[in-house]
Amino acid sequence: MKKKKKNKRKHRLLKKMFLLIHKKQQFLDWEQDNKTKDLNAEHNFVDTDQALKYYNRKHAQEKDYVPSEPPQFSDYYTPSKKQKTGEMLYVGGGMLTLGYLASKMF
Numbered sequence: 001m002k003k004k005k006k007n008k009r010k011h012r013l014l015k016k017m018f019l020l021i022h023k024k025q026q027f028l029d030w031e032q033d034n035k036t037k038d039l040n041a042e043h044n045f046v047d048t049d050q051a052l053k054y055y056n057r058k059h060a061q062e063k064d065y066v067p068s069e070p071p072q073f074s075d076y077y078t079p080s081k082k083q084k085t086g087e088m089l090y091v092g093g094g095m096l097t098l099g100y101l102a103s104k105m106f
Contacts, residue, residue, distance in 0.1 A: 049070055079087075
């Protein structure tokens with residue numbers, strides 16, 4: 001009877017020790033992962049273009065196309081003549097209205 005209790009107690013103690021060691025190992029693994037993430041993030045990028053260039057350089061494959069110059073907005077979108085004239089009228093009208101209001105206030 002005493003031997004059985006002693007074995008149970010020993011078993012519980014070993015189980016607790018195993019769980020503590022397992023938790024400690026999980027913490028150490030987590031800490032190591034964070035440390036490697038911090039070491040990998042050693043560059044402070046000024047803007048998005050620089051970050052994308054660095055990413056493309058690091059993860060480039062032979063089949064990837066890396067443009068020699070950055071893409072321009074005009075490569076993807078060109079406004080119509082009607083839109084351009086409407087925009088110019090809107091800006092010009094706003095300037096005239098603002099000038100008129102400023103002259104009346106001061």
